[in-house]
Amino acid sequence: MSAGNDAVRVMEVGPRDGLQNEKALLPPAVKIELVERLGACGLPAIEVTSFVSPRWIPQLADADQVLGAICRRPGVDYPVLVPNLQGYERARAAGADSIAVFTAASEAFSQRNTNASIAQTLERFAPVIAQARADGVRVRGYVSTVLGCPYQGEVAVAEVVRVATALHQLGCVEISLGDTIGVGTPAKARAMLRAVASQIPMAQLAVHFHDTYGQALANVLACLEEGVRTVDAAVAGSGGCPYAAGASGNLASEDLVYMLNGLGLHTGVDLSALAATGQWLSQQLGHPNRSRTGTALASQ
């Protein structure tokens, strides 16, 4: 690992990016238990839910209730996704002190996914981010479709750099670069990250891979070699790909932590507790555990 930095921050996105792509509608109590169990595993950051309208994401319609009920561990970051100023105010009323905003590097994806151009999403985020900064609220920015788009196919690296830089200039303290449909491979992931890191300090970048084609962990490895030290993942590989029915979802946190342990990179995460949480969540979701490490540890 080239960065001379042996600590990796795992951003657990299962309660948000995982659950919003699952068919099952879990009751709020299960989501609250999930977040609290993840906190007990030692994860430093847990994305709790989304304040996008329940019309679009019925799985997370209970965002206020869940965010309001979780016991928060000192020092742990609990961001929630907000789509606009109205969502921000809802999130704040429910107790949010960390948020995330979400746009795309693909114009076609932005139009189809949010019914707005990339420029319009950035305009919408400007007052949200300004207000958050005034409130002392941490802001993470997501750039999706960084390695490919289900509608337009190829996405230019220059567009990823442009959108990431715009979010950074608006005040996002962390930019998560997301391969939303999981089509990327290691050399492309590395080149994309390197290009973004030419404009934004690596310490403010995160990578976010989906395992649709089984490439997620190899992509992470390439990006770790490039110096990234924040990695998004979802316990039990929860989620899925709306563009490939039956396909795998997010990179499984357990598989990530297993690799990081083997690489001598420290996470502070208790892998046994994480694997147990993934097994429990898979039972709640009613399908097999999509984490290979989780499945292997459960069989021992």
Add this chain to the structure above:
Amino acid sequence: MSAGNDAVRVMEVGPRDGLQNEKALLPPAVKIELVERLGACGLPAIEVTSFVSPRWIPQLADADQVLGAICRRPGVDYPVLVPNLQGYERARAAGADSIAVFTAASEAFSQRNTNASIAQTLERFAPVIAQARADGVRVRGYVSTVLGCPYQGEVAVAEVVRVATALHQLGCVEISLGDTIGVGTPAKARAMLRAVASQIPMAQLAVHFHDTYGQALANVLACLEEGVRTVDAAVAGSGGCPYAAGASGNLASEDLVYMLNGLGLHTGVDLSALAATGQWLSQQLGHPNRSRTGTALASQ
């Protein structure tokens, strides 16, 4: 990729290492069709079966029948596993012109898996390899448990080097380094490969990873960066791990080829045809396809 060599040889091991670890007993006609379909995908090397006694591997009890029946494509390597001179003679009688022998880097594994010490397996292979060389038969050597053992845990890199070198000196033209239980991670895989390559030319080495903990493709990436250009994999991720019930099996060939395509490394393999073969095999085996690329492509 550091090696300045953009072609990778994919050794398809599904018909042997995959099927011998599946519960399903497939009829010979299905196995013959599998090998022929894999050949039609453009794979340069397909391990057909094993001449280990049917008492130990009932899944491959029809080795003579399968090897004798397949249509062979010119230029494609069709090795079969042989355990001893008797197995070699059976294989030759069935038409084998390429064989593989199998030992371990772990003394405990060798004793438990083959009821013989590593030294005894090497003694047993010496006349097999000598006879094969005299017959103009290609010999591949497997070293298993190169990154961990289910019985003794850690396996010293020096032991891997010692056993690989012994097989090479006996006349194996290729040595496949196998993480039999899938516990390895990229830095350890790379260090192990580098140590072996200090004694044996890299062009004569192959890597063989199992996906028990989801690490297989990341391990391959690290080894490609180190210069290896032969990689074992099994269509549909067939197989499993006898030491972790329900766990994943071999690295899926489809996921490997997808990554190699993205890295600009040429395989000659038709990924669509390979994915279709994996879907068909999964139906024959009666369980979900374990290749993520295969599942994603099938859902489109």
